[in-house]
Amino acid sequence: LMVMLYVLALVFREFLGRNTYENIYEYFNSVPRSFYTLYRCSLGDCSTIFGTPIFEHVQVHYGYMLSSFYSLTQFLITIGLFNVICAIFVETTLATNKAIAAEKKQ
Numbered sequence: 001l002m003v004m005l006y007v008l009a010l011v012f013r014e015f016l017g018r019n020t021y022e023n024i025y026e027y028f029n030s031v032p033r034s035f036y037t038l039y040r041c042s043l044g045d046c047s048t049i050f051g052t053p054i055f056e057h058v059q060v061h062y063g064y065m066l067s068s069f070y071s072l073t074q075f076l077i078t079i080g081l082f083n084v085i086c087a088i089f090v091e092t093t094l095a096t097n098k099a100i101a102a103e104k105k106q
Helices: 002-016 031-042 054-062 064-105
Strands: none
Touching: 002 031, 002 054, 002 064, 031 054, 031 064, 054 064
């Protein structure tokens, strides 16, 4: 997850951190700030200090393409992360069930 966020931070730093648009530039003007902003967004707090969504401002200044790219990557990260977590739970449950079944046979 962190590697993917870092790569996205680099991409968004290059695309969003160059122009000084209000409510965009201050969140993407450096790689650490861009990483922090994307980390906050991945946890569900993707708003400015005034409470407006950051990617609404991105959509106004850069169009639908960049905000759609962000939405797609966040969707894939979320689905991928939950898929891995669910797989760990299922694998652990199956291994425990197998061990209990083997113990009952003895």
